[in-house]
Amino acid sequence: xxxxxxxxxxxxxxxxxxxxxxxxxxxxxxxxxxxxxxxxxxxxxxxxxxxxxxxxxxxxxxxxxxxxxxxxxxxxxxxxxxxxxxxxxxxxxxxxxxxxxxxxxxxxxxxxxxxxxxxxxxxxxxxxxxxxxxxxxxxxxxxxxxxxxxxxxxxxxxxxxxxxx
Numbered sequence: 123x124x125x126x127x128x129x130x131x132x133x134x135x136x137x138x139x140x141x142x143x144x145x146x147x148x149x150x151x152x153x154x155x156x157x158x159x160x161x162x163x164x165x166x167x168x169x170x171x172x173x174x175x176x177x178x179x180x181x182x183x184x185x186x187x188x189x190x191x192x193x194x195x196x197x198x199x200x201x202x203x204x205x206x207x208x209x210x211x212x213x214x215x216x217x218x219x220x221x222x223x224x225x226x227x228x229x230x231x232x233x234x235x236x237x238x239x240x241x242x243x244x245x246x247x248x249x250x251x252x253x254x255x256x257x258x259x260x261x262x263x264x265x266x267x268x269x270x271x272x273x274x275x276x277x278x279x280x281x282x283x284x285x286x287x
Contacts, residue, residue, distance in 0.1 A: 127174060130161045138173060145189050146200065146209060147239070153203045154180060154196060192245050194281045197258035206253045211236050211246050211261070211268070211277055218250035221257060221282065228259070228277040236265045236276075248277055257282040 130138070138159070139151030155173060162172035162179075169188075173181045173196075180196035183189070192200070200209060212235040213221070213228060221228070228248055240246060242264050248257040259279040261268075268276040 126165060127160050127162045127172075130155075130159045130170075134161060134170065135159060138170070141188070142190060145245070146204075148204050148208065150200050150203060153199050154190075190245060191260075191280065192258045194255075194258055194283055197247050197255055197281075201247050201249070201255045206249075207235060207237050209237055209240070209244075209247055210249050210253070211240075212249055212251060212253075213256070215251045218254075218256055221248070221279075222284075225257065225279055225282040227262075227275045227279050228257075230263065230268050230271040230274050230276045233268050233276050236268050238265050240265050246277055248279065248282075255283060 135155055135157065138155040142151035142154045143149055156175060160174040161170045162174065164171050170183055172179050178195050179193050180199060181193060182191045184191050211228065211233055213232045214234050217232045234251060240261055242261055244261045246259060246261045247255055248259060249255055257279045258281055259277040262275050262278055
């Protein structure tokens with residue numbers, strides 16, 4: 123059966139905010155899940171699958187772990203409210219334009235700096251040296267491995283900002 127979009131109930135808003143605060147380890151729930159949020163609910167299971175602000179999807183919820191998977195719009199919200207360098211993987215400016223033009227995974231050798239509190243599997247913001255949001259993705263290695271390895275995928279990129287915007 124198809125999913126449907128509806129206004130979130132007060133207890134769902136509270137739950138989604140707590141989930142965001144726990145997963146991202148900062149108080150981002152109130153920004154990612156405002157009072158006027160809409161949710162897409164699975165008709166077969168009744169579980170929330172997506173979080174929408176207006177007509178923009180900001181995140182999906184992974185069915186297996188019930189954790190957030192950010193869209194670029196959700197990444198913009200977190201980027202605006204969480205100070206640098208938290209939740210960020212910083213890449214060299216020379217690589218950033220290529221990454222936006224041709225979205226691909228971020229390799230360890232391209233990473234200049236990373237938030238040391240991150241863990242493998244965390245949703246991260248990929249930014250350039252000027253803290254401009256480029257992409258959102260999932261961290262594949264630990265911060266120590268990202269900095270000390272010269273080979274391997276550091277971040278599996280999900281979505282990037284539009285080229286030229």
